[in-house]
Each structure stands twice: as C-alpha cells, then as structure tokens.
Amino acid sequence: MSHIPLHKAKRGSVLRIEGIPEGKSRALLLRLGILKGEVVRCLERLPGGTIVLEKNRQEIAVGFALASTILVAVIPDGHAGTQRKKADVA
Amino acid sequence: MSHSHTPLPHTHFEKHKHAGMTLTAEDLLRTQVALVGNPNVGKSLLFNYLSGLYVDVSNYPGTTVEISKGRYNDIEVYDTPGVYGISSFTDEENVTRDMVLRSDVVLNVVDAVHLERDLFLTQQLVDMGKRVAVILNFMDEVRQRGLEIDIKLLSSVLGVPVFTTTAVTREGFERMPEAIRDARRGNQDSDLHHRLHAMLSVAGSEAEALLILEGDEEIAAQHGVQPGAEREEMYVERRNRVNLIINAVLSERGIQRRLSTLLGRWAVNPWTGVPILLGALYLVYLFVGTVIAQDLVDYLETNLGNALWEPWIRGLVSHSISVDSWLGTILIGEFGVLTMTVTYLLFLLLPLVIAFYLSLAIMEDSGYLPRLATLVDRSLNRIGLNGSAVIPLILGFGCVTMATITTRLLGSEREKRITTAILQFAIPCSAQLAVIAAMLAGAGFSAMLIFAGTIFTVFVIVGTILHRTLPGKTSALLIDLPAMRMPRMDNVLRKTAFRTYFFMKEATPWFFAGALGVGIMQVTGLLAMWQEILSPFTTHWLQLPREAATAFVMGMVRRDFGAAGLYDLSLTPDQIVVSLVTITLFVPCIASLMVMLKERGAKEAMIVWFGTWVGAFLVGGILSQILI
Numbered sequence: 001m002s003h004i005p006l007h008k009a010k011r012g013s014v015l016r017i018e019g020i021p022e023g024k025s026r027a028l029l030l031r032l033g034i035l036k037g038e039v040v041r042c043l044e045r046l047p048g049g050t051i052v053l054e055k056n057r058q059e060i061a062v063g064f065a066l067a068s069t070i071l072v073a074v075i076p077d078g079h080a081g082t083q084r085k086k087a088d089v090a
Numbered sequence: 091m092s093h094s095h096t097p098l099p100h101t102h103f104e105k106h107k108h109a110g111m112t113l114t115a116e117d118l119l120r121t122q123v124a125l126v127g128n129p130n131v132g133k134s135l136l137f138n139y140l141s142g143l144y145v146d147v148s149n150y151p152g153t154t155v156e157i158s159k160g161r162y163n164d165i166e167v168y169d170t171p172g173v174y175g176i177s178s179f180t181d182e183e184n185v186t187r188d189m190v191l192r193s194d195v196v197l198n199v200v201d202a203v204h205l206e207r208d209l210f211l212t213q214q215l216v217d218m219g220k221r222v223a224v225i226l227n228f229m230d231e232v233r234q235r236g237l238e239i240d241i242k243l244l245s246s247v248l249g250v251p252v253f254t255t256t257a258v259t260r261e262g263f264e265r266m267p268e269a270i271r272d273a274r275r276g277n278q279d280s281d282l283h284h285r286l287h288a289m290l291s292v293a294g295s296e297a298e299a300l301l302i303l304e305g306d307e308e309i310a311a312q313h314g315v316q317p318g319a320e321r322e323e324m325y326v327e328r329r330n331r332v333n334l335i336i337n338a339v340l341s342e343r344g345i346q347r348r349l350s351t352l353l354g355r356w357a358v359n360p361w362t363g364v365p366i367l368l369g370a371l372y373l374v375y376l377f378v379g380t381v382i383a384q385d386l387v388d389y390l391e392t393n394l395g396n397a398l399w400e401p402w403i404r405g406l407v408s409h410s411i412s413v414d415s416w417l418g419t420i421l422i423g424e425f426g427v428l429t430m431t432v433t434y435l436l437f438l439l440l441p442l443v444i445a446f447y448l449s450l451a452i453m454e455d456s457g458y459l460p461r462l463a464t465l466v467d468r469s470l471n472r473i474g475l476n477g478s479a480v481i482p483l484i485l486g487f488g489c490v491t492m493a494t495i496t497t498r499l500l501g502s503e504r505e506k507r508i509t510t511a512i513l514q515f516a517i518p519c520s521a522q523l524a525v526i527a528a529m530l531a532g533a534g535f536s537a538m539l540i541f542a543g544t545i546f547t548v549f550v551i552v553g554t555i556l557h558r559t560l561p562g563k564t565s566a567l568l569i570d571l572p573a574m575r576m577p578r579m580d581n582v583l584r585k586t587a588f589r590t591y592f593f594m595k596e597a598t599p600w601f602f603a604g605a606l607g608v609g610i611m612q613v614t615g616l617l618a619m620w621q622e623i624l625s626p627f628t629t630h631w632l633q634l635p636r637e638a639a640t641a642f643v644m645g646m647v648r649r650d651f652g653a654a655g656l657y658d659l660s661l662t663p664d665q666i667v668v669s670l671v672t673i674t675l676f677v678p679c680i681a682s683l684m685v686m687l688k689e690r691g692a693k694e695a696m697i698v699w700f701g702t703w704v705g706a707f708l709v710g711g712i713l714s715q716i717l718i
Contacts, residue, residue: 024179028568030325031175031210033332044358048468050477050567052358056206056336057235059354061464063476063567 004074007049007067009042016040019071029070032060039075121165123270124189126215127199128208129172130457130572132227132257134158134581136199137169139263155185156588165270168193174207174570176214176301178308180501187306191297195221195273197266202226202239202254203573205340209332212248216276217328219286219296222250223273225266230256231573234348240339247335249277257578279331350574357461358571367462374449378488382445383520387438395433403428420609425647431605434648435598439489442520444590446488450481451585455577460569467567473553474508474560476501476567482509486517490649491597491682493517494689501565508556510690514678514698515705516549518649525653526670533663540717544671548709597681600688604680608647617643631711633718634669635659641669642676649679664717672710677702 003018017038020026033055034040044052049064062070123140125133138145141160158169170189171182178184190196196215200208215222224244226232232239245252251272255262278286285303286296292315293299301309303318304325310317356362404413404422411418421428453459463477470479479500486493490513497506497513518526530538557564611617624639632638637659645652652673661669677683677699686695 025566025568027177027321027325028179030322030329032570033206033210033329035326035329043355046358046360046465046468048471050464050467052464052571058204058207059571061460061467061567061569061571063467064471065564066566066568
C-alpha cells in the first residue's frame with residue numbers, strides 16, 4: 001500500500017500511521033498516542049491542510065507543517081471497501 | 091483570598107539536601123499533595139473543593155507559570171499546570187515535573203472519557219514510583235456515551251486505588267481525603283524497577299532516575315550524569331501498555347452521537363465553523379463592546395470617575411499643593427497620576443478586562459478555543475504564526491496591554507515577536523474602537539470599508555514581512571481538542587478573578603509610571619514641543635487641521651484619548667478615514683509600551699515603537715494622497 005503525507009488525507013478516511021518525523025514533535029505525538037502502526041480517522045481536513053484526527057474518542061489537531069511530515073497509509077473503509085479491493089485484484 | 095509570591099523549594103533534590111537540618115516537626119507532619127492531570131480534566135474543581143477559600147496563587151519561581159497552593163487540614167495541596175506527560179518540553183511541564191518530584195502524594199485526575207490519552211501520564215507517574223491515587227472524573231459523560239469502565243480491574247492493573255467523580259454534581263468529591271490516605275505505589279514493570287533501583291545512588295529517587303533514563307536534560311544535569319537516550323523506546327512501551335490496559339478495562343455499548351460532539355465537529359469545519367466563529371464574536375461584541383464598554387464604562391467613568399473621584403481627590407490634594415504648580419499638574423492635572431490614571435484603571439480598564447477574561451474563560455472551558463485555533467491555523471501560518479496565536483490577537487481588541495502579556499503562552503520567541511508587533515501596530519483596543527466606531531458612523535459606509543481594509547492590509551503586511559525576514563521556523567500546531575462541555579460557572583469566575591488580579595497587579599505600576607512620565611513632559615514643556623515638531627507632518631503630509639497634532643501626542647498616553655482628540659475637529663469623511671487610520675496604527679498606549687519593554691526587551695520594544703510612528707504616518711499619508 002502506498003504511503004501519503006497526512007496533510008493529503010481525505011476527510012473521513014481511516015489511516016494507519018507509517019512514519020513519524022524525528023525530533024521534539026515525535027515525543028509529543030507519541031504521548032498523544034500517535035505512533036507507527038496506530039489506526040486513526042481523519043475527521044476533518046481544513047483548506048490548506050490542517051488535519052483533525054480522531055483516535056477512539058480523542059480529537060487531535062495537527063498543523064500543516066507537522067502533518068506534511070507524517071506518513072500514513074489509507075485503509076479501505078469497512079467491508080465493502082475490502083471486497084472492492086479483492087474484486088480489483090481478480 | 092490572599093495572594094503572595096510564596097518561595098518554593100525548587101526541586102525534590104533541594105528539599106532532601108536540607109532534610110535533617112531545617113525541616114521542623116510541623117513540616118514533616120504536613121503531607122504535600124499535587125493534583126496532576128492532562129489539561130481540562132477538572133483538576134481545579136477538585137483543588138477548589140479541597141482547599142476551600144484560602145488559596146495562594148503565585149508564579150512559580152523563575153517562570154510565568156501560575157500555581158495554586160491550598161491547605162486541607164494538615165495537608166498542603168498544589169494545583170499544577172495540565173500536561174500530557176512528565177518531561178521538560180515547556181515551562182508548564184517543568185513546573186509540573188518539579189511539583190511532582192517534591193510531592194509526597196500525587197492525585198492523578200483523569201478524564202474518564204479520554205482514558206487512552208490520560209493513562210499515559212498515569213502510567214508514567216506509576217513508573218516514577220510515586221504514591222498515586224487515580225481520580226476518574228466525568229463519570230456522568232462516560233455513562234451518557236455508553237462507555238463502561240471496569241474500575242476494579244483498572245485499579246488492580248495499575249496497582250493504585252481508583253476513585254470516581256462527576257465534576258458537575260461534585261459526586262465523589264467527598265472521598266478525596268480517603269484518596270490521599272490510600273494513595274500508594276503502583277505496579278512498575280519489574281525490569282524497570284531494577285533499573286531504577288540501580289540508579290538510586292546517583293539519582294536520589296526512582297522518579298528522578300526514570301526522568302534521567304527518559305532523557306530529561308535538566309534533571310540529569312542536576313545529578314551530574316548524562317541524560318539517557320531511551321525516551322522513545324520507553325514511551326512506545328508505555329503507550330503499548332496503556333493500550334493493553336484500555337482493551338481490558340474499557341467497553342463500548344454502541345456509539346451515541348451527542349450534540350456536544352457534533353458541535354465540536356462543526357466548530358472546526360470551515361463551512362459551519364466560520365458562521366459559529368462569527369456568532370461567537372458577535373456575542374462577545376454584544377457583551378464586551380456594548381454592554382460593558384459603552385454602557386457600564388460610560389456610566390462608571392462619567393459618574394464615578396469624572397464626577398466623584400476626580401473632584402474629591404483634587405479638592406483633597408489642592409489643600410496642600412496648588413493645582414497650577416508643577417507638582418499639582420503631575421498629580422491632579424489633565425493627565426494626573428491621581429486623577430486620570432485612577433479613573434482610567436478602575437472605571438475603564440478594570441471592567442473591560444474582567445469582561446474579556448470572562449469571555450475567554452467561557453470559550454476556554456467550553457472547549458471552543460482549541461477548535462478556533464484549529465480553524466484559523468492555516469491562515470495564521472501565512473504570517474508566521476500557528477493557531478494558538480488567535481488568543482492574544484482576540485484579546486488585543488480588548489486591551490493590547492493584556493494581550494501583550496498573553497503572548498507568553500506562544501511556543502517560540504519568533505511567534506511572540508511577530509504577535510507582539512502585530513498587536514502594537516494594527517490592533518485597535520476596545521477603548522479606541524468605541525471612539526472609532528462613533529466617528530466612522532458619521533463618515534459613512536465606504537469610509538468604514540476603507541478603514542477596515544487598510545488596517546487589515548497593514549496587519550497582513552506587518553505579519554508577512556516579519557515572517558519572511560525573521561530567522562527560524564514557526565512551530566506547527568499540535569493540540570488535543572477536549573470535549574465540548576457546558577462550562578462550570580464557579581470555575582469560570584475563579585479563573586476570571588485570578589487573571590484579572592494578576593493583570594491589574596502587573597499592569598497598574600506601568601500605567602502610573604506612564605502618567606508620571608507624560609506629566610513631567612507637560613510641565614517641562616516637552617509636550618508642547620512634540621506638538622510643534624509634528625505639525626508639518628499633520629498639515630502637509632496627512633492634510634489634516636493643525637490641531638490634529640495634539641491627538642497624536644495624546645495618543646501616546648491613551649489610545650482612545652488620541653481618537654477622542656479628533657472627535658472635536660471638523661473633518662471631511664476622507665479626513666476622518668485618514669486620521670483614524672493614522673491614530674490606529676500610531677504608537678500603543680504608554681502602558682502597552684511599558685509591558686512590551688518588560689516582555690520583549692528595550693531594543694525590540696523601541697524598534698516596534700518607532701516603527702509604529704513610521705508606519706502610521708506612511709500609511710496615513712499615502713491614503714491621504716490617494717483620497718484627498
């Protein structure tokens with residue numbers, strides 16, 4: 001599955017975190033529970049790329065500059081999504 | 091309520107250094123309890139419950155972070171700034187870290203609706219080997235949202251007692267003494283426990299040992315050791331452990347969409363968020379702009395200030411000092427320290443500041459403010475700021491001095507610098523806005539558009555120039571959006587009272603110093619000289635009547651004085667726009683300047699201050715050449 005930077009995520013999409021930048025923001029993200037392998041939902045994508053993520057019942061706003069350094073993979077939504085994927089392969 | 095700067099021992103380490111020599115029997119009896127938790131989890135409500143009315147609020151030594159200290163029987167209770175973990179990324183975190191290190195018992199307040207987020211801190215406190223009791227707050231919301239938490243299991247997994255409370259009804263608050271008594275060390279991972287123990291001889295305590303392992307440079311330096319490089323592994327491990335705990339103790343009985351959740355989502359969606367913002371601003375404007383700024387302030391200033399206080403103090407002082415003497419002019423003259431300054435502080439500034447802090451506290455406690463910061467984040471990025479800067483910028487429309495103090499909460503020096511400059515250049519404060527609105531109303535709609543357009547353009551230009559020229563990068567927004575909640579009025583009022591008190595305490599001396607300065611300028615003839623020097627600019631470049639120069643001099647003292655000085659002149663609509671643009675962009679009031687000197691240093695403050703001279707006359711002049 002190809003990876004995209006978080007700021008390009010679509011509203012409502014389910015994402016798996018694939019890469020987190022080094023540095024101070026890494027520790028801050030870790031504490032908020034955003035680490036590699038976690039699954040989150042993109043609740044909102046504001047024009048310009050500010051992202052609001054939902055993880056369980058928690059909502060986190062990530063500014064464009066940070067979002068553009070976080071890599072995510074889009075997980076096809078729900079059962080229907082998976083079937084379509086299979087159909088594509090077939 | 092008593093307020094004082096209580097000197098606090100700086101760290102646990104220091105406390106231990108003095109142990110045995112200076113600790114009295116009384117000190118030993120007094121257990122120190124720290125309330126610790128993520129932001130907006132209701133810590134302050136529990137603190138208020140425990141401490142009652144007698145609270146000391148002070149700035150933590152060497153910082154601008156507020157901490158509150160109260161007494162519950164023989165126990166000293168501390169409220170700490172909300173943090174997501176114990177480390178030293180910000181001033182707030184440093185303070186909370188130190189408070190945790192020196193406390194005997196930690197009451198960890200947890201938002202039960204957001205266990206995933208909050209338990210990271212809980213587990214870290216447990217790992218630190220502190221005596222901990224967990225308080226699960228907002229249990230009412232847990233039920234409403236169809237969540238179920240296995241309290242017994244949570245308590246046994248963590249190894250510490252868990253209590254439940256509901257902030258709205260104060261249900262469970264009565265068990266807090268029990269929580270303090272029962273607090274105990276929780277379950278550390280056994281590997282971790284051994285590693286911490288091996289470090290005890292160097293680190294002094296398990297808590298400090300853990301922070302050193304997690305790479306806390308300050309604590310490591312205090313003990314003369316190298317900070318560890320394992321923060322990331324330890325954080326990931328802790329995160330995973332928390333996730334396991336969550337899976338075990340939390341179950342969901344179907345998701346219910348609540349109105350507050352929806353409202354929270356609407357607030358960050360541009361289509362609905364902008365109307366919500368406009369609505370919120372309109373409400374604030376109705377409350378602060380009309381009810382307080384116009385009706386109440388008018389009444390207080392005229393009837394109490396000008397009609398009662400000033401004649402009374404003038405009468406009193408003139409017994410011993412003549413009104414016409416130089417000392418009389420300084421004390422009870424037009425810009426008198428005892429006349430104008432007192433009226434201004436008590437009857438204009440105080441009501442406005444209370445009203446603004448009240449609005450801010452409501453927006454904050456309802457969870458709206460972080461959503462607003464998110465909504466405007468990208469727009470503020472263009473001028474080198476992130477969403478959090480919206481708070482000082484909004485406050486600026488109330489009082490630029492108050493807003494300048496608030497820039498402290500911004501993440502970097504660069505952002506503080508840009509925000510301060512924008513505030514001082516382009517944001518008219520409420521005192522001035524009232525006069526501006528009255529004059530613009532007479533000049534017509536197009537005048538209003540030209541005025542607003544020009545000021546906004548300057549706002550963008552100043553921000554853009556600074557963003558492009560200042561070195562460094564703007565920190566990106568990363569904030570947790572707490573659930574939208576009905577704010578608790580008692581907490582809102584308490585917050586407002588504390589902030590108002592601190593603002594007045596900090597700003598009042600500068601208002602007096604400023605008035606004194608202008609009074610001296612007046613008696614030495616310097617004020618008249620300024621007017622003389624300015625007049626060619628006024629008549630030729632700005633094409634205004636000669637007397638308008640007086641307004642610019644008065645504008646240095648109080649911004650609304652400047653605008654009010656224009657009110658009496660007979661001006662054409664174009665001249666009104668030019669003069670108002672100039673006076674708005676002109677230097678901030680004397681108190682703002684003083685606060686800016688203190689916050690930003692002499693060099694930067696002077697650059698901004700003189701910059702506003704150039705900016706105001708440049709923009710005003712250009713506008714004048716185009717319009718008139």
